[in-house]
Amino acid sequence: MEITARALWTLVHGMGFGALYLLACSGALVELYRFTSSSPSPESSAGQQRFLKIYLLSMVVLAWAAVLTGAYVVYPWYRAVPPSGTKDLAMFPQRLLMAGPTTIGWHSLGMEWKEHVAWFVPISITMVAFVFIKYGRDLKNHRQLRIAVLGFAAASFVCAGIAGFCGAMINKYAPVQGGHTIQLSHGEEK
Protein backbone atom coordinates (compact mmCIF):
# COMPACT_ATOMS: atom_id res chain seq x y z
CA MET A 1 0.00 0.00 0.00
CA GLU A 2 1.48 3.30 -1.07
CA ILE A 3 0.58 6.93 -1.65
CA THR A 4 2.32 9.70 -3.54
CA ALA A 5 3.46 12.85 -1.74
CA ARG A 6 1.02 15.01 -3.74
CA ALA A 7 -1.89 12.68 -3.00
CA LEU A 8 -0.95 12.78 0.69
CA TRP A 9 -0.97 16.60 0.69
CA THR A 10 -4.34 16.57 -1.06
CA LEU A 11 -5.60 14.20 1.62
CA VAL A 12 -4.26 16.43 4.40
CA HIS A 13 -5.88 19.48 2.78
CA GLY A 14 -9.26 17.88 2.04
CA MET A 15 -9.77 15.21 4.66
CA GLY A 16 -7.48 16.51 7.36
CA PHE A 17 -8.44 20.18 7.41
CA GLY A 18 -11.53 20.56 5.21
CA ALA A 19 -13.59 17.58 6.31
CA LEU A 20 -12.67 18.09 9.95
CA TYR A 21 -13.86 21.69 9.66
CA LEU A 22 -17.17 20.53 8.19
CA LEU A 23 -17.59 18.02 11.00
CA ALA A 24 -16.86 20.71 13.57
CA CYS A 25 -19.33 23.14 12.00
CA SER A 26 -22.53 21.38 13.00
CA GLY A 27 -21.35 21.16 16.60
CA ALA A 28 -20.35 24.83 16.62
CA LEU A 29 -23.72 25.94 15.24
CA VAL A 30 -25.65 24.00 17.85
CA GLU A 31 -23.41 25.09 20.70
CA LEU A 32 -23.39 28.75 19.61
CA TYR A 33 -27.17 28.77 19.40
CA ARG A 34 -27.59 26.99 22.73
CA PHE A 35 -24.99 29.05 24.51
CA THR A 36 -26.14 32.45 23.32
CA SER A 37 -29.90 32.05 23.39
CA SER A 38 -30.71 30.00 26.48
CA SER A 39 -30.63 31.16 30.07
CA PRO A 40 -27.50 30.15 31.94
CA SER A 41 -28.10 26.86 33.66
CA PRO A 42 -26.15 25.69 36.69
CA GLU A 43 -24.18 23.29 34.55
CA SER A 44 -23.23 25.91 31.91
CA SER A 45 -20.05 26.88 33.63
CA ALA A 46 -17.15 29.10 32.74
CA GLY A 47 -15.42 25.86 31.78
CA GLN A 48 -17.97 25.21 29.06
CA GLN A 49 -17.54 28.73 27.74
CA ARG A 50 -13.78 28.20 27.69
CA PHE A 51 -14.27 24.92 25.84
CA LEU A 52 -16.37 26.62 23.15
CA LYS A 53 -13.75 29.34 22.76
CA ILE A 54 -11.03 26.72 22.21
CA TYR A 55 -13.35 24.79 19.87
CA LEU A 56 -13.93 27.91 17.74
CA LEU A 57 -10.23 28.79 17.73
CA SER A 58 -9.47 25.26 16.52
CA MET A 59 -11.97 25.81 13.70
CA VAL A 60 -10.20 29.05 12.79
CA VAL A 61 -6.89 27.17 12.56
CA LEU A 62 -8.50 24.39 10.48
CA ALA A 63 -10.13 26.88 8.09
CA TRP A 64 -6.93 28.84 7.47
CA ALA A 65 -4.90 25.64 7.17
CA ALA A 66 -7.36 24.30 4.59
CA VAL A 67 -7.32 27.38 2.34
CA LEU A 68 -3.57 27.97 2.64
CA THR A 69 -2.59 24.37 1.85
CA GLY A 70 -5.18 24.36 -0.91
CA ALA A 71 -3.97 27.56 -2.55
CA TYR A 72 -0.23 27.24 -2.03
CA VAL A 73 0.46 23.49 -1.96
CA VAL A 74 -2.19 21.59 -3.94
CA TYR A 75 -3.47 24.22 -6.41
CA PRO A 76 -0.08 24.77 -8.12
CA TRP A 77 0.05 21.03 -8.90
CA TYR A 78 -3.54 21.15 -10.14
CA ARG A 79 -2.94 24.03 -12.55
CA ALA A 80 0.51 22.92 -13.78
CA VAL A 81 0.95 23.52 -17.51
CA PRO A 82 2.15 20.52 -19.53
CA PRO A 83 5.00 20.90 -22.02
CA SER A 84 3.68 21.26 -25.56
CA GLY A 85 2.95 17.97 -27.24
CA THR A 86 2.19 16.14 -23.99
CA LYS A 87 -0.28 13.35 -24.72
CA ASP A 88 -0.72 11.90 -21.23
CA LEU A 89 -2.35 14.59 -19.08
CA ALA A 90 -2.61 12.47 -15.92
CA MET A 91 -0.08 14.71 -14.14
CA PHE A 92 -1.90 17.89 -15.18
CA PRO A 93 -5.38 17.70 -13.59
CA GLN A 94 -6.71 21.05 -14.86
CA ARG A 95 -5.74 20.25 -18.45
CA LEU A 96 -7.09 16.73 -18.08
CA LEU A 97 -10.49 18.06 -17.00
CA MET A 98 -10.50 20.69 -19.76
CA ALA A 99 -9.68 18.08 -22.40
CA GLY A 100 -13.00 16.26 -22.06
CA PRO A 101 -16.46 17.68 -22.82
CA THR A 102 -17.95 15.69 -19.94
CA THR A 103 -15.35 16.81 -17.41
CA ILE A 104 -14.62 20.44 -18.36
CA GLY A 105 -17.44 21.63 -16.07
CA TRP A 106 -15.59 20.30 -13.05
CA HIS A 107 -12.94 22.90 -13.81
CA SER A 108 -14.96 25.79 -15.27
CA LEU A 109 -17.66 25.57 -12.62
CA GLY A 110 -16.29 23.37 -9.83
CA MET A 111 -12.75 24.67 -9.40
CA GLU A 112 -13.54 28.26 -10.41
CA TRP A 113 -16.23 28.35 -7.72
CA LYS A 114 -14.32 26.41 -5.08
CA GLU A 115 -11.09 28.40 -5.28
CA HIS A 116 -12.89 31.61 -4.29
CA VAL A 117 -15.87 30.56 -2.18
CA ALA A 118 -13.57 28.63 0.18
CA TRP A 119 -11.96 31.87 1.37
CA PHE A 120 -15.22 33.09 2.89
CA VAL A 121 -14.85 30.27 5.42
CA PRO A 122 -11.78 31.52 7.35
CA ILE A 123 -12.95 35.14 7.13
CA SER A 124 -16.36 34.23 8.57
CA ILE A 125 -15.21 31.86 11.28
CA THR A 126 -12.44 34.22 12.41
CA MET A 127 -15.09 36.88 12.94
CA VAL A 128 -17.39 34.40 14.71
CA ALA A 129 -14.61 33.29 17.07
CA PHE A 130 -13.58 36.87 17.80
CA VAL A 131 -17.12 37.99 18.62
CA PHE A 132 -17.79 34.94 20.80
CA ILE A 133 -14.50 35.29 22.67
CA LYS A 134 -15.14 39.00 23.21
CA TYR A 135 -18.81 38.76 24.27
CA GLY A 136 -19.30 35.20 25.49
CA ARG A 137 -22.62 34.80 27.25
CA ASP A 138 -23.29 38.54 26.85
CA LEU A 139 -24.18 37.76 23.21
CA LYS A 140 -27.55 36.75 24.61
CA ASN A 141 -28.17 40.47 25.20
CA HIS A 142 -27.08 41.51 21.68
CA ARG A 143 -29.72 40.02 19.39
CA GLN A 144 -28.31 41.46 16.14
CA LEU A 145 -24.75 40.35 16.89
CA ARG A 146 -26.04 36.88 17.77
CA ILE A 147 -27.94 36.65 14.47
CA ALA A 148 -24.83 37.74 12.57
CA VAL A 149 -22.61 35.23 14.37
CA LEU A 150 -25.00 32.37 13.66
CA GLY A 151 -25.58 33.53 10.07
CA PHE A 152 -21.89 33.81 9.24
CA ALA A 153 -21.17 30.47 10.94
CA ALA A 154 -23.91 28.87 8.81
CA ALA A 155 -22.53 30.59 5.69
CA SER A 156 -19.07 29.23 6.47
CA PHE A 157 -20.60 25.75 6.73
CA VAL A 158 -22.28 26.12 3.31
CA CYS A 159 -19.13 27.52 1.68
CA ALA A 160 -16.97 24.77 3.17
CA GLY A 161 -19.52 22.22 1.92
CA ILE A 162 -19.40 23.65 -1.63
CA ALA A 163 -15.59 23.68 -1.60
CA GLY A 164 -15.44 20.17 -0.15
CA PHE A 165 -17.92 18.72 -2.63
CA CYS A 166 -16.24 20.32 -5.66
CA GLY A 167 -12.81 19.28 -4.39
CA ALA A 168 -13.88 15.68 -3.90
CA MET A 169 -15.44 15.46 -7.36
CA ILE A 170 -12.48 17.13 -9.06
CA ASN A 171 -10.11 14.75 -7.31
CA LYS A 172 -12.27 11.85 -8.44
CA TYR A 173 -12.06 12.78 -12.14
CA ALA A 174 -8.55 14.25 -12.18
CA PRO A 175 -6.61 13.34 -9.06
CA VAL A 176 -3.50 15.28 -8.14
CA GLN A 177 -0.68 12.80 -8.59
CA GLY A 178 3.09 12.68 -8.56
CA GLY A 179 5.95 13.37 -6.22
CA HIS A 180 7.82 10.67 -4.41
CA THR A 181 6.00 7.52 -3.36
CA ILE A 182 5.46 6.83 0.31
CA GLN A 183 5.21 3.18 1.25
CA LEU A 184 2.47 2.76 3.86
CA SER A 185 2.63 -0.99 4.25
CA HIS A 186 3.95 -4.04 2.45
CA GLY A 187 1.25 -6.35 1.13
CA GLU A 188 1.51 -10.04 1.78
CA GLU A 189 1.08 -12.56 -0.99
CA LYS A 190 -1.90 -14.88 -0.63
Added chain:
Amino acid sequence: MSKSNASPNSPVLTNGSGSAAILAAGIGSFVLAVFACASDKSVAVRNTFVFYKPTGALSGVTTTAIVVWLLAWGILEGRWRNKTVAAGRIVAVAFALLGLSLLLTFPPVVDLF
Protein backbone atom coordinates in the same frame (compact mmCIF):
# COMPACT_ATOMS: atom_id res chain seq x y z
CA MET B 1 -13.32 46.67 26.80
CA SER B 2 -15.96 49.18 27.86
CA LYS B 3 -18.57 48.36 30.44
CA SER B 4 -21.83 50.14 31.13
CA ASN B 5 -23.91 50.28 34.28
CA ALA B 6 -25.75 47.07 33.53
CA SER B 7 -28.79 45.50 35.07
CA PRO B 8 -28.79 41.67 35.05
CA ASN B 9 -30.53 41.49 31.66
CA SER B 10 -28.85 44.38 29.90
CA PRO B 11 -25.66 44.10 27.84
CA VAL B 12 -22.39 44.30 29.72
CA LEU B 13 -20.40 45.36 26.66
CA THR B 14 -21.20 47.91 23.96
CA ASN B 15 -21.97 46.43 20.55
CA GLY B 16 -19.38 48.49 18.63
CA SER B 17 -16.54 45.99 18.65
CA GLY B 18 -18.72 43.09 17.51
CA SER B 19 -20.36 45.23 14.83
CA ALA B 20 -16.93 46.26 13.54
CA ALA B 21 -15.85 42.62 13.21
CA ILE B 22 -19.11 41.66 11.49
CA LEU B 23 -19.08 44.52 8.97
CA ALA B 24 -15.38 43.96 8.26
CA ALA B 25 -16.09 40.28 7.48
CA GLY B 26 -18.77 41.39 5.01
CA ILE B 27 -16.40 43.94 3.45
CA GLY B 28 -13.55 41.42 3.21
CA SER B 29 -15.77 38.82 1.55
CA PHE B 30 -17.18 41.36 -0.90
CA VAL B 31 -13.77 42.75 -1.84
CA LEU B 32 -12.51 39.21 -2.44
CA ALA B 33 -15.48 38.51 -4.73
CA VAL B 34 -15.03 41.77 -6.66
CA PHE B 35 -11.30 41.14 -7.13
CA ALA B 36 -11.98 37.54 -8.23
CA CYS B 37 -14.58 38.76 -10.73
CA ALA B 38 -12.27 41.51 -12.02
CA SER B 39 -9.34 39.15 -12.46
CA ASP B 40 -11.60 36.76 -14.37
CA LYS B 41 -12.69 39.52 -16.75
CA SER B 42 -9.49 41.48 -17.31
CA VAL B 43 -6.11 40.10 -18.33
CA ALA B 44 -4.38 43.22 -16.99
CA VAL B 45 -6.01 42.81 -13.57
CA ARG B 46 -5.26 39.09 -13.60
CA ASN B 47 -1.58 39.72 -14.30
CA THR B 48 -1.44 42.37 -11.58
CA PHE B 49 -2.75 39.87 -9.04
CA VAL B 50 -0.10 37.24 -9.75
CA PHE B 51 1.87 37.59 -6.51
CA TYR B 52 3.05 33.97 -6.52
CA LYS B 53 3.34 32.46 -9.97
CA PRO B 54 2.49 28.80 -9.20
CA THR B 55 -0.84 29.87 -7.65
CA GLY B 56 -1.53 32.55 -10.26
CA ALA B 57 -3.97 35.42 -9.74
CA LEU B 58 -5.62 33.63 -6.80
CA SER B 59 -2.59 34.56 -4.68
CA GLY B 60 -3.04 38.29 -5.25
CA VAL B 61 -6.82 38.28 -5.14
CA THR B 62 -6.92 36.59 -1.74
CA THR B 63 -3.88 38.34 -0.23
CA THR B 64 -5.17 41.79 -1.19
CA ALA B 65 -8.68 40.98 0.03
CA ILE B 66 -7.30 39.78 3.38
CA VAL B 67 -5.28 42.98 3.75
CA VAL B 68 -8.38 45.08 2.98
CA TRP B 69 -10.45 42.99 5.44
CA LEU B 70 -7.92 43.42 8.25
CA LEU B 71 -7.50 47.13 7.53
CA ALA B 72 -11.27 47.67 7.50
CA TRP B 73 -11.55 45.70 10.75
CA GLY B 74 -8.80 47.72 12.40
CA ILE B 75 -10.28 51.06 11.32
CA LEU B 76 -13.84 50.14 12.35
CA GLU B 77 -12.63 48.68 15.65
CA GLY B 78 -10.77 51.90 16.36
CA ARG B 79 -13.85 54.01 15.68
CA TRP B 80 -16.54 51.85 17.31
CA ARG B 81 -14.76 49.96 20.11
CA ASN B 82 -16.40 51.84 22.97
CA LYS B 83 -19.59 52.87 21.22
CA THR B 84 -23.08 51.58 20.84
CA VAL B 85 -23.88 51.59 17.13
CA ALA B 86 -26.91 50.77 14.96
CA ALA B 87 -26.12 47.06 14.91
CA GLY B 88 -29.30 46.07 13.07
CA ARG B 89 -28.39 48.14 10.03
CA ILE B 90 -24.74 47.11 10.17
CA VAL B 91 -25.61 43.42 10.33
CA ALA B 92 -28.05 43.84 7.43
CA VAL B 93 -25.30 45.47 5.34
CA ALA B 94 -22.85 42.71 6.31
CA PHE B 95 -25.33 40.01 5.25
CA ALA B 96 -26.03 41.87 1.99
CA LEU B 97 -22.29 42.04 1.26
CA LEU B 98 -21.90 38.35 2.06
CA GLY B 99 -24.85 37.48 -0.21
CA LEU B 100 -23.40 39.56 -3.05
CA SER B 101 -20.04 37.89 -2.49
CA LEU B 102 -21.59 34.45 -2.86
CA LEU B 103 -23.31 35.56 -6.07
CA LEU B 104 -20.18 37.17 -7.51
CA THR B 105 -18.09 34.05 -6.99
CA PHE B 106 -20.63 31.74 -8.67
CA PRO B 107 -19.18 31.23 -12.18
CA PRO B 108 -22.50 31.42 -14.12
CA VAL B 109 -23.14 34.83 -12.53
CA VAL B 110 -19.58 35.99 -13.28
CA ASP B 111 -20.15 34.98 -16.92
CA LEU B 112 -23.05 37.46 -17.14
CA PHE B 113 -20.64 40.40 -16.98
